[in-house]
Amino acid sequence: MDRIDETDLTEALLSAPEWARAGLTSPSAWMREDAARQLARTAALRMREARLVQNEQDELPL
Template sequence: MRIDHDTIAQAILAAPGWARVGITAPDERMREDAAQELASVILSDKRRDTGGDDQLAFAL
């Protein structure tokens, strides 16, 4: 699986707002939860891209 900066950036922007804001929260637990949510969004986006470089990924 190839990691592409643009794909990761788009996945982060598609993450819930609370997670994007939460990574800057003063509460350590909130930052950890937000980081886990962002990681989940990024990984779920990469799982959808199962084709090769010459294949288009379609959302299910």
């Protein structure tokens, strides 16, 4: 299993839409769930992109 880098995860969360970050503190349960889902979606996408770039770099011939 790949290890998740804290710096990459931090950058991914901070790149999420502002409404999603603010939505985590909403008094509304549905808004918190939507916000958390959006944050997770953004983080997963960024982490996948980072992994693809890493894999492409690993495959370059010397």
